[in-house]
Amino acid sequence: MTRPTFYLVTQSARVAQQNTVVLGGHLARFDRYVLSRFIMLFSFFALVLVSVYWLNRAVILFDRLIADGHSAAVVLEFTALSLPNVVKLVLPIAAFAGTVYVTNRLSAESELTVVQATGFSPWRLARPALYFGLLVAVIMSVLTHFLVPQSLGQLRQREVELSRSISAKLVREGVFLHPASGVTFFIREITDDGELRDVLLDDRRTDDRTVTYTAQSAYLLRVEESVRLVMVNGLAQTLNKETNRLSTTQFDDVTYDITAMVSGRVGRVERLYSTSTWRLLFDKDAVAEETKSSLGEVGEELHMRFQQPLLGLVAAMIGFSSLMIGGYSRFGVGKQIVFAIFLLVVVKLVEGSIVTPIRSDETLWPLIYLPSLVGFGMVAALLHSASKPFRPVRRRKDHDEVPA
Structure with a gap:
């Protein structure tokens, strides 16, 4: 009895190992599938939001510049230089919208339910959303540290040149x-x-x-x-x-x-925005003197360039984790979507509440990262709530008892 029993146990272990490898391969493909959907919908929402925001900006510039006598080429140049800043503003919103839309579709088509039935927790299923959020954070880092300051610097230079234009005035x-x-x-x-x-x-x-x-x-x-x-x-x-x-x-x-x-002049805030990250990091005293800004404002601008990419990651993770707490329902996940929007608003409120203290006291710069910490805490709480293996079961009364 010992040998057959040992043989059966060994065979069962091998089959389980093979099934785990196969399932792991399928799940890896599922990760790539979900990530590709995230990127596709993110690109769509980013294109729509950038187009709407950019056209609105272009209309304002068109009215102002054409009224001052400038040509359409100048309007096109100014709108092109303002495009990186527009993209930076809408990317977190596009990441949130894309994540919510894809997760909603996966839930409605029971794809998430099937994968969860194989034994994988919401923490494991959040991996594609995490990869997607990191990708958005990298893109925003390139924008905040390089493209946006350079474009705003050129925009400021062109504004100074046009302000000195006699013919336009x-x-x-x-x-x-x-x-x-x-x-x-x-x-x-x-x-x-x-x-x-x-x-x-x-x-x-x-x-x-x-x-x-x-x-x-x-x-x-x-x-x-x-x-x-x-x-x-x-x-x-x-x-x-x-x-x-x-x-x-x-x-x-x-x-x-x-x-x-x-002759006109450009505001000091725009000059601070156009300063390179390197100078903000290692030459903040000179930057504060040149831009007539306080050290708190310089520190805020510097650390915001690191904080804003983190908000892109937070927005993506909140969009995914909020929809995981509801499970599958034939009535959809409308309540979870509204709840996700509410959490994102809370993060933005926290971000707005820390601006004044940081500008008044440069030593409070760690508060800049408080919105991201709050967001990550929300994500951890939501995933923990969604991964609870047991739910309280309501007791049912036995109505079939017959009194003796």
Whole structure:
């Protein structure tokens, strides 16, 4: 009896080992299948969201730049330079939407139920979602550390160049322009040699008086760093608002400095965003001085470039783990989807609540990673809840008992 028993046990162990190898191979293919679905739906949602967001941004830029007299090529250049930042903003949302959609389909078609019936826990089934989240995190790291700062740096440089453009600000015939607050400028005609004919310049920037210049012709000149308008054969009318007296002066030629009208400046936040990660990491004092920012703001910008890729991973894992707690139901997983959206909103609320303390105190920079820690804690709790092997069973009363 000993030998046959030992033989049967050995054969059973070999069969079990072979089944485990076969099942492991099938599960590896299942991982690749799920991962491919994640990537496909993620690409679709990312394309849709980027298109919508980018078109909205392009319309705003089109209205602003075309109104300032710039060409369509400039609008296209600005929208292209803003594209990496748009992609960075929508990738976590696309990762979340793709993960939720694929997991919902797998649950509705009972594919997850079949795989779970083989004995694999939700922790094991979360492997494709983890790989997918890491892929999204890598893509976002490339964007946050390299593409976005470079594109924003070029965008800032082009904005400075365009802000100094005289033709875009002033040289437009037949249109009343307002290059600065309290200033109105009009040109009836512009000749081929650059002469401005029938010019009107109304300056109301001073509280106690208004000066209006009219001239038969004018020329724009750039003298070193200043821009000047030379008006020829005209009339200057000065209205004293306190006495309501109007004085007029005819002139053969007069020079008017319009540097302040055609020069603009770019905000310090944009300059901080365009700074390289290397400088933020090793030269933060100089960056803070150049951008007129506090060390807390510099630290926030630096660590956010590491935190945002983690949010892409968190979004993917929350989308998967939230749908695993419901199990299979012929009524779908609508409640789990709403719950996943709620968890993502909670993570974003945590992210928004830590901004002010970090900017005021640079030593609190570890708080930047609190949203990711909260998100990973949610994922661990959800997967732990979904992997519980036993559920409480309600006792049923025996209604068939017959009293003695």
